[in-house]
Amino acid sequence: MSQTPGTLLTALRAEPPLVQCITNYVAMNVSANVLLAAGASPAMVSDVEEAQEFARIAGALTVNIGTLSGPFVEGMREAIAGAQQVGRPWVFDPVACQATGYRRRVSAELVALRPTIIRGNASEILSLAGEASRGQGVDGRDAVEAAEDGARRLAQQSGCVVAVTGAEDFVTDGERAMRVKGGSPWMPMNTAMGCSLTCLCGAYAAIAKDPFDAVVGALAHFAVAGTRAHEQAEGPGSFAPRFLDALHAVTPDLLDAEAQIHGMDGGTA
Ligand SMILES: Nc1ncnc2c1ncn2[C@@H]1O[C@H](COP(=O)(O)OP(=O)(O)OP(=O)(O)O)[C@@H](O)[C@H]1O
Numbered sequence: 001m002s003q004t005p006g007t008l009l010t011a012l013r014a015e016p017p018l019v020q021c022i023t024n025y026v027a028m029n030v031s032a033n034v035l036l037a038a039g040a041s042p043a044m045v046s047d048v049e050e051a052q053e054f055a056r057i058a059g060a061l062t063v064n065i066g067t068l069s070g071p072f073v074e075g076m077r078e079a080i081a082g083a084q085q086v087g088r089p090w091v092f093d094p095v096a097c098q099a100t101g102y103r104r105r106v107s108a109e110l111v112a113l114r115p116t117i118i119r120g121n122a123s124e125i126l127s128l129a130g131e132a133s134r135g136q137g138v139d140g141r142d143a144v145e146a147a148e149d150g151a152r153r154l155a156q157q158s159g160c161v162v163a164v165t166g167a168e169d170f171v172t173d174g175e176r177a178m179r180v181k182g183g184s185p186w187m188p189m190n191t192a193m194g195c196s197l198t199c200l201c202g203a204y205a206a207i208a209k210d211p212f213d214a215v216v217g218a219l220a221h222f223a224v225a226g227t228r229a230h231e232q233a234e235g236p237g238s239f240a241p242r243f244l245d246a247l248h249a250v251t252p253d254l255l256d257a258e259a260q261i262h263g264m265d266g267g268t269a
């Protein structure tokens, strides 16, 4: 890897990137706190009147369809145009994209606008890749491994980096692929963990040279902080504040020392 997670975290904290997050109502507060604890600067700006103008000053944009509605979609289109005008990365989170025709249509439109990064659970990535998914609502119901081939194809067809998250995460740009281990089984019992990880991918993408390294960095930061928080928590409720503490406490050296990142040959990256 050209830029390790720790190298990226040093850069992020030296100059906290402004991240425009168009996300769902459930995730707004959680994601803003996650970005602040990690060291970035969140702004939940989505209205059609200002989304494009704001995207031109942000370091990265993240777009999440969790609580989809017409006004959100209009804001997304404007913000993506703004980010593309100034060459900034944008990240797509296809929440429950398999669930309804509306979500499938909007997701197809957004993928066609060529996101820099797509991050979803296995059920969502399978659906985007045109494969059968066991997902119903926002929770993943498929194994990460089941979505790996689909993720590779999606990355190749869309020219983006695809992250599939779950018990062990998978990242690919269609050629390279890595697995990131760690985290906690209490993470999927905390709402909007994935949504806030998508926002952190935006923060890392704002400062990284290569979006593949950015995604690996963000996933590793979550995994290391999740493992540490698990050791100190008693269940999903006490996990949440300890996770924020751990995101903040993780130093660049500790991140590089504790990250469990493996290439597809099984070797440590
Ligand atoms: N069983 C698990 N063990 C360890 N970590 C997990 C587990 N399941 C999920 N995670 C971690 O939780 C984070 C969120 O991933 P997840 O796949 O649950 O997102 P999601 O389904 O999109 O979430 P949401 O839509 O609720 O925001 C990732 O960092 C992932 O590695």
Ligand SMILES: Cc1ncsc1CCO
Pocket (backbone or CB within 6 Å): 024, 026, 027, 066, 067, 095, 138, 191, 192, 195
């Ligand atoms: C619970 C929920 N419903 C719509 S979005 C969301 C947050 C997790 O994706």
Ligand SMILES: [Mg+2]
Pocket (backbone or CB within 6 Å): 095, 096, 120, 121, 138, 194, 195
């Ligand atoms: Mg999700």
